[in-house]
Amino acid sequence: MVSVQFYIILNEHAGSGRAKVLWPEIKQQLDDAQVSYQLAISEYANHAILLSEQFAKQLPDEPHQNWVVLAVGGDGTLHEAINGLTKQPRTYPIPVAYLPIGSGNDFARGAGMALKWQDALKQVVQCTHATDYDIGSYDETIKQERGVFTNNLGIGFDAAIISQANQSKAKVWLNKHHMGKLSYLASALDVYYNQTGFTLTVHVGNQRDIYPNAFLVTTTNHPYFGGGVGIVPDATIDDHQLHLVVIEKPNFFKLMWLALRLAFKRHLTSKAVHYYQASSVHLTVPAIEYGQLDGEEMGGRFFDVYVGLKQYPFWFDTTI
Numbered sequence: 001m002v003s004v005q006f007y008i009i010l011n012e013h014a015g016s017g018r019a020k021v022l023w024p025e026i027k028q029q030l031d032d033a034q035v036s037y038q039l040a041i042s043e044y045a046n047h048a049i050l051l052s053e054q055f056a057k058q059l060p061d062e063p064h065q066n067w068v069v070l071a072v073g074g075d076g077t078l079h080e081a082i083n084g085l086t087k088q089p090r091t092y093p094i095p096v097a098y099l100p101i102g103s104g105n106d107f108a109r110g111a112g113m114a115l116k117w118q119d120a121l122k123q124v125v126q127c128t129h130a131t132d133y134d135i136g137s138y139d140e141t142i143k144q145e146r147g148v149f150t151n152n153l154g155i156g157f158d159a160a161i162i163s164q165a166n167q168s169k170a171k172v173w174l175n176k177h178h179m180g181k182l183s184y185l186a187s188a189l190d191v192y193y194n195q196t197g198f199t200l201t202v203h204v205g206n207q208r209d210i211y212p213n214a215f216l217v218t219t220t221n222h223p224y225f226g227g228g229v230g231i232v233p234d235a236t237i238d239d240h241q242l243h244l245v246v247i248e249k250p251n252f253f254k255l256m257w258l259a260l261r262l263a264f265k266r267h268l269t270s271k272a273v274h275y276y277q278a279s280s281v282h283l284t285v286p287a288i289e290y291g292q293l294d295g296e297e298m299g300g301r302f303f304d305v306y307v308g309l310k311q312y313p314f315w316f317d318t319t320i
């Protein structure tokens, strides 16, 4: 059995504070299993990027390191941890693990990890080898921002919903009472009425498609966004493909029809839905639209973004 040590990055705010409540139990399980670890607490939004970056900087870039960075929180915490880890390229990247105790936990769903944290913890601590999985990479040339994502990069509807829900005080209350999805539903209706279609250009290989009335533009690495919504049901984190879904603004009845088809995983064949599979895509949006990365807000902005694929070592075993 390989003996690894974990550098744990804990976001006590994940799951609207659920992570803080659960931590003593998680710690107990780690101690019972005699797991060796060092704990770092995320003190503010984006702190986990700095923590993992600093951790990587002080660890020599040599083979046979036995450290794993374990993000304890939601998709946002994993997003920050892996972005810190990938800031400086390494010959021997430090594997990343994840304990899903956020609100959406889409990466855990997409990767086939257990959603019950006790089981997910076993999948991490009993894992004996790192496995390379796909992650997305992006290079946004207007604001000159680049990084990686484990789940998706979205422009338009999904991103506007996240932004709206994050501003809503009701979200915290609903999350606490395990009804977080309701806050997204309320925001979705609000955004639907307020968001107009926008112009999008998609470049894939030699193909160039222009959509004058784009509404939802999501590039995803696995099926899920928005806390378990299966936007590309057949995507997997080891298919070496990016999956791009473009939906043109539907009227209200069409929206309801699409939602129904989505529930039955039949939406990708709808006329209003355009689906691409590729190893890289280039998207341009010459209007101010919201963006989201793994459920984190990118803000309102123009987009000229190159999206690609990379591989990164993960430390969990879904067969456990």
Ligand SMILES: Nc1ncnc2c1ncn2[C@@H]1O[C@H](COP(=O)(O)OP(=O)(O)OP(=O)(O)O)[C@@H](O)[C@H]1O
Pocket: 011, 012, 013, 014, 015, 016, 042, 043, 044, 045, 046, 047, 073, 074, 075, 076, 077, 078, 101, 102, 103, 104, 105, 106, 227, 294, 295, 296
């Ligand atoms: N100390 C902190 N204070 C306030 N916010 C923090 C702190 N540490 C991290 N954050 C922020 O908390 C936010 C939510 O984290 P995260 O996404 O992990 O949980 P979640 O939103 O509940 O889960 P999910 O993304 O899976 O729905 C992130 O945007 C992160 O930047």
